Amino acid sequence: MKIKKNDNVQVIAGKDKGKKGKVRFAYPREDKLLVEGVNFIKRHTRATGGTRQAGIIEREAPIHISNVMLICKRCNKATRIGARILEDGKKVRVCRTCHEVID
Numbered sequence: 186m187k188i189k190k191n192d193n194v195q196v197i198a199g200k201d202k203g204k205k206g207k208v209r210f211a212y213p214r215e216d217k218l219l220v221e222g223v224n225f226i227k228r229h230t231r232a233t234g235g236t237r238q239a240g241i242i243e244r245e246a247p248i249h250i251s252n253v254m255l256i257c258k259r260c261n262k263a264t265r266i267g268a269r270i271l272e273d274g275k276k277v278r279v280c281r282t283c284h285e286v287i288d
């Protein structure tokens with residue numbers, strides 16, 4: 186996964202195109218991300234045992250990783266991610282726009 190939890194991303198496709206948000210969860214096996222404020226879906230709920238209110242709640246649903254781009258902290262642009270291997274062998278992500286190391 187090129188995008189991780191707590192990254193800031195911009196949506197580049199779908200109904201939320203242009204929206205920005207923070208990644209709350211990453212689902213590497215499905216290549217999906219849960220992004221704050223993005224991809225709200227309506228879910229109908231039924232009152233169960235008096236603990237939950239019946240009605241419609243809106244909540245975020247995971248979106249596919251290919252629908253978002255990482256926002257670089259340095260240049261503040263939605264960017265493609267490259268990889269670089271440091272001298273100590275550690276692999277890091279780099280911004281393809283400003284070539285800065287992201288993490």
Ligand SMILES: [Zn+2]
Nearest residue numbers: 257260280283
């Ligand atoms: Zn950058």
